[in-house]
Amino acid sequence: MRLIALIALAILIVVLLVVWVEGCSAEAKADRYRDYMAEIGAVDNASARLGQEVYTTLTTPGLNHEDLDAKLGGYVQTAENQVQKAEGLDPPGPMVGPNEGAVEALQYRVNGLAGLRTAFKQTID
Secondary structure, eight states, rough: HHHHHHHHHHHHHHHHHHHHHHHHHHHHHHHHHHHHHHHHHHHHHHHHHHHHHHHHTTOTOOOOOHHHHHHHHHHHHHHHHHHHHHHHHHGGGGGGHHHHHOOOOOOOHHHHHHHHHHHHHHHOO
8 A cells, every 4th residue: 555655656746747847848938939029029119110210311301411321321220230130039949930031021121221322322423
């Protein structure tokens, strides 16, 4: 009887340990997703603010070409920094593809702003 009780207790302890480890693993996984979403969300919010700043700049009447060029240069640099931040993230497994898509979209903004800056320079000349 005592041996059976001891074996049952050992099995119970092993089962409880397995359940506890699984719970910790699930919590760590949830924390990793939560952290990633917060980080990519910050990049997204900064990108949205940048888009609003570009819109405001382009619709400002009376802006001279030197100021416009300087602002667009700053916007290009800011957009490049956002690309670097997104590339530097460590997404959880299933989020690797979507993160690559976010990096690509941010790179399109960099290319678009650089092209816009070039077009304004050519128009001035």
